[in-house]
Amino acid sequence: MKLIRSTKDQFQFRLGRREKQALLHLLKLYPCLPAAHQPLSKGGGSPVPETDQGLLDEALAEQRRENRRRLQALLADPGRFQEQESGWRFSLSPAEVEWLLQVLNDIRVGSWVLLGSPERRLAPLDEKTIPHYWAMELSGQFQIEFLEAMQGGD
Amino acid sequence: MAETGAPELLPGTIQEAEEKPRSDLEPGYLVICWNDPVNYMQYVTHVFQIVFGWARPKAEFHMRQVHEQGKSVLARESLEKAEHYVHQLQKYSLHATMERDE
Numbered sequence: 001m002k003l004i005r006s007t008k009d010q011f012q013f014r015l016g017r018r019e020k021q022a023l024l025h026l027l028k029l030y031p032c033l034p035a036a037h038q039p040l041s042k043g044g045g046s047p048v049p050e051t052d053q054g055l056l057d058e059a060l061a062e063q064r065r066e067n068r069r070r071l072q073a074l075l076a077d078p079g080r081f082q083e084q085e086s087g088w089r090f091s092l093s094p095a096e097v098e099w100l101l102q103v104l105n106d107i108r109v110g111s112w113v114l115l116g117s118p119e120r121r122l123a124p125l126d127e128k129t130i131p132h133y134w135a136m137e138l139s140g141q142f143q144i145e146f147l148e149a150m151q152g153g154d
Numbered sequence: 155m156a157e158t159g160a161p162e163l164l165p166g167t168i169q170e171a172e173e174k175p176r177s178d179l180e181p182g183y184l185v186i187c188w189n190d191p192v193n194y195m196q197y198v199t200h201v202f203q204i205v206f207g208w209a210r211p212k213a214e215f216h217m218r219q220v221h222e223q224g225k226s227v228l229a230r231e232s233l234e235k236a237e238h239y240v241h242q243l244q245k246y247s248l249h250a251t252m253e254r255d256e
Contacts (some may be wrong), residue, residue: 001244038244040237042251052233070186090160098204102246105197109247112192119191147196 001142003149004089012147018085020042026138027071029036030103031064032110069104097146104146111136171180182255183236185229189220190249201246203240230255 001019005012015023036076042054074096075079092100112130115122125133185196195217201215206228221224228250229239236252243250 033247038249038251040240040251041253056237056244060244101197101200105193105234105247109190109192121198129200136192143194143197147194147200 001090001145003055003152006149006152009093012083012092013090013145013149014087014091015081015090020081020088020090022138023142025077025102025114026107026135026142027075028109028117029107029135031070032106032107032114033133034110034113035061035064037113046064066104067099067106070099071103094150097150101143104143108139109142113140165170172230177237179245183233183238184227185231185239185243186251186253187216187220187226187228187243188249188251189224193212198248201243201248205242205246240241 001016001023002014003011004014020093035057040056080091082091111132112118115136117127122133187202197248198220199210199213199217202208202216204211208216214227216226222235228243229236231239240252
């Protein structure tokens with residue numbers, strides 16, 4: 001995926017045919033991070049109220065449901081991907097790029113969790129873990145492309 | 155952790171909070187971001203810029219602190235504001251928590 005044009009209101013990326021297939025497949029994995037994966041507090045010192053943890057969990061769960069709905073709408077939008085001779089042109093607003101970064105990082109971190117949250121070296125891959133590894137690495141590549149596009153627009 | 159009261163560790167966008175005496179903010183909660191091996195440094199910097207409205211150098215400073223020291227205290231706030239920031243950081247799948255500043 002390459003940035004081909006950016007304005008104040010829109011980014012346009014060029015995607016190869018296989019890249020588009022891979023991106024769509026990847027986005028279908030969302031949400032990937034387990035619900036209530038992160039505590040509000042590590043529990044050092046006085047704990048935060050339990051009700052606050054519940055509220056945070058619910059807020060994050062609602063956010064994921066909303067992201068899922070928004071993602072389905074985006075992928076169903078026929079104007080979003082325009083076919084070209086060499087692949088596809090993918091158009092996004094700056095707010096959509098920002099939001100897709102969150103979605104992709106959920107997939108990246110969720111895949112890492114599914115790999116056992118390795119701290120340094122991954123265990124040897126097998127048939128079960130290769131899809132998680134693929135999703136973690138590929139979502140990272142798309143993230144970097146989006147970040148570089150946004151930073152170029154600073 | 156020791157420098158949590160230092161002005162440079164408070165979000166630059168909350169000018170009003172920086173001017174208040176410490177006692178006005180008690181009890182305070184620390185917003186902490188923890189290191190992990192999966193989030194890209196570039197991404198973490200970007201998220202700090204978005205969530206706290208920081209300029210890139212300040213965001214990079216805290217990102218490096220997370221990376222090199224295992225964590226960074228990003229803000230000291232009231233319970234409500236600290237929860238808000240932790241929620242924002244967790245929306246971006248960063249490893250963030252809040253702890254009471256005692």
